[in-house]
Amino acid sequence: MSLNTFGHLFRVTTWGESHGPALGATVDGCPPGVPIAAADLQHWLDRRKPGQNKYTTQRREADEVEILSGVYEGHSTGTPIQLMIRNTDQRSKDYGDIAEKFRPGHADITYWQKYGIRDPRGGGRSSARETAARVAAGGVARAALTRLLPELKITGYMVQMGPHAIDRANIDLTRIEENPFWTPDADAARDWASYLDGLRKSGDSTGAVIELLASGVPAGLGAPIYGKLDTDLAAACMSINAVKAVEIGEGMGAAALTGSANADEITMGPDGPVYSSNHAGGILGGISTGQDLVVRFAVKPTSSILTPRKTITKSGTATEIVTKGRHDPCVGIRAVPVGEAMMACVLLDHLLLHRGQMGDAGGKIG
Numbered sequence: 001m002s003l004n005t006f007g008h009l010f011r012v013t014t015w016g017e018s019h020g021p022a023l024g025a026t027v028d029g030c031p032p033g034v035p036i037a038a039a040d041l042q043h044w045l046d047r048r049k050p051g052q053n054k055y056t057t058q059r060r061e062a063d064e065v066e067i068l069s070g071v072y073e074g075h076s077t078g079t080p081i082q083l084m085i086r087n088t089d090q091r092s093k094d095y096g097d098i099a100e101k102f103r104p105g106h107a108d109i110t111y112w113q114k115y116g117i118r119d120p121r122g123g124g125r126s127s128a129r130e131t132a133a134r135v136a137a138g139g140v141a142r143a144a145l146t147r148l149l150p151e152l153k154i155t156g157y158m159v160q161m162g163p164h165a166i167d168r169a170n171i172d173l174t175r176i177e178e179n180p181f182w183t184p185d186a187d188a189a190r191d192w193a194s195y196l197d198g199l200r201k202s203g204d205s206t207g208a209v210i211e212l213l214a215s216g217v218p219a220g221l222g223a224p225i226y227g228k229l230d231t232d233l234a235a236a237c238m239s240i241n242a243v244k245a246v247e248i249g250e251g252m253g254a255a256a257l258t259g260s261a262n263a264d265e266i267t268m269g270p271d272g273p274v275y276s277s278n279h280a281g282g283i284l285g286g287i288s289t290g291q292d293l294v295v296r297f298a299v300k301p302t303s304s305i306l307t308p309r310k311t312i313t314k315s316g317t318a319t320e321i322v323t324k325g326r327h328d329p330c331v332g333i334r335a336v337p338v339g340e341a342m343m344a345c346v347l348l349d350h351l352l353l354h355r356g357q358m359g360d361a362g363g364k365i366g
Helices: 038-048 092-098 108-115 128-148 173-178 186-202 229-238 251-256 331-358
Strands: 011-016 022-028 065-069 081-086 153-161 208-215 243-248 266-269 272-275 293-299 309-312 318-321
Touching (some): 011 128, 022 128, 038 065, 038 128, 038 331, 081 128, 153 186, 229 243, 229 331, 243 251, 293 331
Antiparallel strands (some): 011 022, 022 081, 208 293, 309 318
16 A cells, blocks of 8 residues: 655654554654653654543553654654654454455445455554654654744643534633543533433444644745645645545635625734634645644544444445444544644645745745
8 A cells, every 4th residue: 555655854754554563654754853752752653642531442552652763862863763663452353343344434345345355453554553654754843843843832622522612712721631522611521421321321422623833933834726734734734534624714704794704804913924713724825924834624423332333344245233342432532632743734735845945035014
């Protein structure tokens, strides 16, 4: 299977399966001299790892990352950085009953139709476990961004679980890590807990919407037409397993606005242009404006559930399926650090592209 690499100058290739001996990422293009330690990357992986509370899969993985190459005496060398995370708590026997069946809503059937072979143990490459490698690579990107753009901050949080959205009047970004749902609305967190408890006990699952916010992004990142910053951000988020939709700024809601309402009016401030609003999500014509970047993505309900569903076998025989094992009742919960990691990788990539093409050039205002 090809196409396991993303990025232009900062390139990430992920490898491994959910129930294999290990998974990981090869990171190429990290500038030399960036301070990188396994403990720094581990911080981000610990935010994503399973089994931390009753609302996520009870698979117990330490997700300890090992740096195999590309770092010497605590600094990147400019050569490929090889990251490995060993799988230690696989229970492949849980999938014995479904080896010949296809899970509705899962990639089982399309992997089989494309390749004629599939790994039913946890879904192989289609498993959400693959995202651990992205988070490790994102840690490398964050380390480089800290050196190159120290004012940049990336924050992810959940804004909707199933049909229940947050009240934006209650947003307090300082409270995101105070609840198991990574939400800035404490009232929503309490409501979601009882909602998810009911679903979990009934053997069902639900979806979620994640919002990513990047502040301190300089104007000028991205390029017209085929090198748009929002194109790569959307592709990066869409590539996350279980993601079904991506929005930038106002997103789909922009279709309901008038041109006068949607326009982010511009005035001149003491330090440069000032925008009256941010319907554009910090990107115009594929190029960052200097405003906050705002990206949202929707995660579908977990396909592996205990609720019986109709399906077929490889031979085409009608049957019923119940997926045993340990699965997230809302996989969107652990998608927050994954989305942050993908945004970090894209922003570093575009920063390197911009520096390589433009240097100190660019139009001045005022």
